[in-house]
Amino acid sequence: KSWWSSGNESEEPTALYYCVVYLAPGDYHRFHSPVSWVVESRRHFAGELYSVSPYLQRTLPGLFTLNERVVLLGRWKYGFFSYTPVGATNVGSIVVNFDRELRTNSLLTDTRADRAAEKAAESGEPYSGYAEATYTAASRVLGGHPLQRGEEMGGFQLGSTIVMVFEGPKGRRPTFDEGFMDQGRRGGWKWCIEKGMQVKVGEKLGYAVTEEG
DSSP states (O other): OOTTSSSOOSSOOEEEEEEEEEOOTTSOOEEEOSSOEEEEEEEEEOOBOOOOOHHHHHHSTTHHHHBOEEEEEEEETTEEEEEEEEOOTTOOOEEETTOTTOOOSOSSSOOHHHHHHHHHHHHTOOOOSSEEEEOGGGOTTTTSEEEOTTOEEEEESSOOEEEEEEEEEOOBOOOTTTTTTTOOOBSEEEESOOTTOOOOTTOOOEEEEOTTO
């Protein structure tokens, strides 16, 4: 199945997986596409700039939903895929290379998300909480902006966090006839990383396993 096709066309059941990558101030500040996928839209949430240190992640519930963030939504070969750079203390901006209109964490001028909130308040209408843009014009055929695995997407001025939520193969438990006592789950998503590990650019985070192997 092609990586750019629309959604998961196979009959294989899928599940949602997530991965949070914390960038300390001394880490590499650019971010790259972990897979080949099509980015269909962007949602910019204006918010706070709390520290995203491991300590605050443990002690402040909903930290990543409080801070300013840019949610990139799209699809890959197994279905839904999202990639979210999250702002943090002293992070002056989040830059997305293929989105020249995006302005974040601006001290001198309001961002589009700020203006959308003010407009909703003035009119008395409910505010969705974000300013949205689509990337349909990038490719009418694909319906979004295509990214290849490893391609640089953007960066932070200082360290912060990346949150990925994506759809992947669910896998299944072997039946009794297949010898379920001797084997683990068949197929599905397998992680190559563990909590607290240091990850470098180009290292594999995980992979999909089909029933055929």
